[in-house]
Amino acid sequence: MTNRESTEGIVLVTGATGTVGSQVVAELLRRGHSVRALTRDPAKADFPAGVEVVQGDLTDPESLTAALEDVTGLHLITFGGPYFAPLETGPQILEQARKAGVRRVTVLHGGGPSLLEDAVRAGGPSHAEGCGGEFAWTVVMPVEFMSNALEWADGIRGDDAVREPFTGRLSAMVHEGDIGAVAAVALTEDGHGGKEYVITGPEVLTLKDKTDALAAARGREIRLVELSEEQAVEQWRAAGQPDEVIGFLLEAYGNTPLVGRTVVDTVEKVTGRPARTFAQWAAEHADAFRA
Numbered sequence: 001m002t003n004r005e006s007t008e009g010i011v012l013v014t015g016a017t018g019t020v021g022s023q024v025v026a027e028l029l030r031r032g033h034s035v036r037a038l039t040r041d042p043a044k045a046d047f048p049a050g051v052e053v054v055q056g057d058l059t060d061p062e063s064l065t066a067a068l069e070d071v072t073g074l075h076l077i078t079f080g081g082p083y084f085a086p087l088e089t090g091p092q093i094l095e096q097a098r099k100a101g102v103r104r105v106t107v108l109h110g111g112g113p114s115l116l117e118d119a120v121r122a123g124g125p126s127h128a129e130g131c132g133g134e135f136a137w138t139v140v141m142p143v144e145f146m147s148n149a150l151e152w153a154d155g156i157r158g159d160d161a162v163r164e165p166f167t168g169r170l171s172a173m174v175h176e177g178d179i180g181a182v183a184a185v186a187l188t189e190d191g192h193g194g195k196e197y198v199i200t201g202p203e204v205l206t207l208k209d210k211t212d213a214l215a216a217a218r219g220r221e222i223r224l225v226e227l228s229e230e231q232a233v234e235q236w237r238a239a240g241q242p243d244e245v246i247g248f249l250l251e252a253y254g255n256t257p258l259v260g261r262t263v264v265d266t267v268e269k270v271t272g273r274p275a276r277t278f279a280q281w282a283a284e285h286a287d288a289f290r291a
Helices: 021-030 090-100 115-121 146-159 176-188 207-218 229-238 243-254 266-271 278-284
Strands: 010-013 034-039 051-055 071-076 104-108 136-142 161-165 195-199 223-227
Touching (some): 010 021, 010 176, 021 034, 021 176, 090 115, 104 176, 115 136, 146 161, 161 207, 161 243, 176 195, 176 266, 207 278, 223 229
Parallel strands (some): 010 034, 010 071, 034 051, 104 136, 136 195, 161 223
C-alpha cells in the first residue's frame, strides 16, 4: 500500500516532544524529509540535528502563521493547554493550514470527541492531494502504547513487581515508533487521504506476557501482583491521577473494547514492514527496568 513519495516541502509536527510526535519526527528524518517541530518553548526542546524548531501554540492559531510557511504536510494532536484539555481551535488551525497551502494532514486520534478532528475530517475530500486549496487527511488511531509499560519501571526496579488490576486483560499494544512510521508515510506519500488507520502491534498480549518479556529483556524475574479495583484506585490516586483518568482506566482495563485487543495489519500495509513486537520494545528499553 506504500506509494511513490511526492512531498517536496517541509513537514510540520505539532506535539513534537510527545511520545508519538517525537517518533513522527524521527521517522521523517530517517526518510530524508525536511522537518519542522512546533513547541511552546524552543529553548527547552531537544531534537535531533536537522530538525528546525519553531515556537507556536495550538491554542493560539495566529501563532502558527510563520510555522506553516512552506509546509506541505502537517501532523496534529487534538489537545493543548493544561491537563491535556481538548483543543477548541480546530477550525481556525485548519483555516491557517489551507491558507499556507498544506497538502496533507494527519491527526492523532485522542480517544474522545474533538473539534479539531471533526475539522480535519471536514477539511478536504478523500481523493484530494492538496488540490484547489484542499488537503488530504488521515486519522491515526493507535491502541495502547507499548511505552505505557514505563509506568511500571519504579515498581520493577524497587521490588521486582508489577501491581495491576484486571491481570487477564488483553491488549494488541503498539510500538510508538510504528505509530510515527504510519503517520510519516501518510504525510509524505499519495494514497492515504480520507483513511482512518487503526494501528496495533502484531500480537495480543496478557499482562503476564508483558511482564515475562520485560523480565527476559532485563535478565531478572518480575512478579505480577493482581490488585482489586479498590486497591488500584488507591494506587492511582496516590500517584496523582485525577478522577476522570481513573474512571477511564477502570473502563479501559476492565472492559477493553474489541478494537484494543484485535490485531490489524495496518503497519505492514502502510509501511511495508511488520509491526514491532513488545519483546523488541522491551529489549530497547531494558535499562529503564534495571535497578
